[in-house]
Amino acid sequence: MTDLRVLTDAFAELERRADAAKTSVELEPARRSRPMPRLVPIAATVAVVAGLGAGAMWLVPGDNAAPQVGSQSTSTVPTATAPAGAPVTPEELSERFQRVLGDTATFETTGPGTGVIEIPDGPDGAQIVGTLTVAGVTGGFDLAVFPAPRLPGDIECECTPTTLPDGSLLITGDSTIGSDDITRSVRLHRADGVQFVMLLSNESSPKGNGEKLAEQPPLTVDQMVAIVTSDQW
Amino acid sequence: MEFAEYVVRQRPALMRFATVLTCQTWLADDLVSDVLGRVYERWDRISGMAQPNAYVRRMVLNEYLSWRRRLARTAPRAEVEPDAAGYGDGADERAERDEMIRRLAELPKKQRAAVVLRYYAGMPDTEIATHLGCRVTTVRSQISRALATLRIDMTARAYQETT
Numbered sequence: 228m229t230d231l232r233v234l235t236d237a238f239a240e241l242e243r244r245a246d247a248a249k250t251s252v253e254l255e256p257a258r259r260s261r262p263m264p265r266l267v268p269i270a271a272t273v274a275v276v277a278g279l280g281a282g283a284m285w286l287v288p289g290d291n292a293a294p295q296v297g298s299q300s301t302s303t304v305p306t307a308t309a310p311a312g313a314p315v316t317p318e319e320l321s322e323r324f325q326r327v328l329g330d331t332a333t334f335e336t337t338g339p340g341t342g343v344i345e346i347p348d349g350p351d352g353a354q355i356v357g358t359l360t361v362a363g364v365t366g367g368f369d370l371a372v373f374p375a376p377r378l379p380g381d382i383e384c385e386c387t388p389t390t391l392p393d394g395s396l397l398i399t400g401d402s403t404i405g406s407d408d409i410t411r412s413v414r415l416h417r418a419d420g421v422q423f424v425m426l427l428s429n430e431s432s433p434k435g436n437g438e439k440l441a442e443q444p445p446l447t448v449d450q451m452v453a454i455v456t457s458d459q460w
Numbered sequence: 461m462e463f464a465e466y467v468v469r470q471r472p473a474l475m476r477f478a479t480v481l482t483c484q485t486w487l488a489d490d491l492v493s494d495v496l497g498r499v500y501e502r503w504d505r506i507s508g509m510a511q512p513n514a515y516v517r518r519m520v521l522n523e524y525l526s527w528r529r530r531l532a533r534t535a536p537r538a539e540v541e542p543d544a545a546g547y548g549d550g551a552d553e554r555a556e557r558d559e560m561i562r563r564l565a566e567l568p569k570k571q572r573a574a575v576v577l578r579y580y581a582g583m584p585d586t587e588i589a590t591h592l593g594c595r596v597t598t599v600r601s602q603i604s605r606a607l608a609t610l611r612i613d614m615t616a617r618a619y620q621e622t623t
Contacts, residue, residue: 228613229556231579236553237560238480238580245476248485412486426486 313352313421317341320353327459334359344373361445367432375422394418413451423455463503481524483565495519571606
């Protein structure tokens with residue numbers, strides 16, 4: 228048995244974590260005078276079956292399997308030399324996501340949560356929510372891509388961000404909401420000011436809201452990193 | 461007050477409240493963002509209230525309860541990472557605190573909300589009952605069960621019942 232002091236300590240520790248966690252949609256200080264971005268829900272149920280593009284990336288479920296870059300078809304997959312800005316509609320995001328996945332995965336956006344991330348006085352972003360299937364393994368995912376310029380040193384979290392060669396910051400991790408669910412998260416703050424947040428679960432929703440679909444999420448963290456850092460966006 | 465100013469001033473406190481409720485910073489971030497999105501749409505009305513922050517905080521609570529209501533299972537686990545050294549307490553205290561967070565995260569939603577509202581937000585039980593939509597006696601029984609799960613011995617420390 229213990230006393231209330233420990234509960235108070237627990238609250239204080241959770242507060243510290245809250246202070247350390249930068250919001251995923253926080254803007255740089257110069258833009259904080261503007262209203263917060265907001266997600267505009269739309270009733271979108273868009274089934275997207277990847278398969279138009281040649282294999283840009285081969286995704287094989289497995290604990291440690293890294294994505295394998297397959298042969299690329301220049302006829303359908305553009306050669307991206309400079310990263311594009313954030314998509315401004317969920318349809319555009321779906322299209323780009325499909326391009327990145329190539330023919331190795333299928334996904335279906337089901338919402339709610341799929342919609343535009345409105346950033347007043349600035350370019351919008353987009354989010355799609357649904358299920359992703361790789362080699363017969365399905366899991367729920369959230370993918371948000373939006374403009375969120377940052378200043379050097381602006382990233383704080385209970386983790387160690389990895390600085391990529393191009394200056395982007397990458398934050399990854401696993402978390403659990405329920406008893407046996409697994410949610411993998413990848414957050415990329417690209418050097419050009421576009422932020423990617425991808426969550427993937429073995430349940431139908433990364434927020435733990437749904438049935439268990441598989442023992443493991445359909446992608447490893449490394450595979451998710453390969454997706455968000457792809458030059459096909 | 462402009463909405464942007466409100467967000468700058470109050471978001472950190474809302475994030476703290478949401479994190480204490482959810483025990484997960486990324487869930488708290490989602491929750492607060494969702495709520496602020498709705499606040500933004502109704503800011504003309506909310507900003508005219510006597511206590512807009514109390515209203516928004518209640519929206520956060522309701523959103524949390526709503527999320528959890530949608531969950532089939534109600535045994536969320538906390539994100540408990542190994543601590544970096546140097547928070548000023550010893551290893552035993554940190555372990556005890558992290559275990560408390562773990563147990564807190566495993567409480568059923570209403571029990572956790574009741575505990576947070578009483579011991580974190582400092583609300584009297586009557587107000588907690590209003591927030592949770594139940595009777596005061598129910599609040600007290602929820603808290604009593606929660607304290608048992610949390611293994612908190614109220615006789616181990618002077619305790620002032622809030623009413």
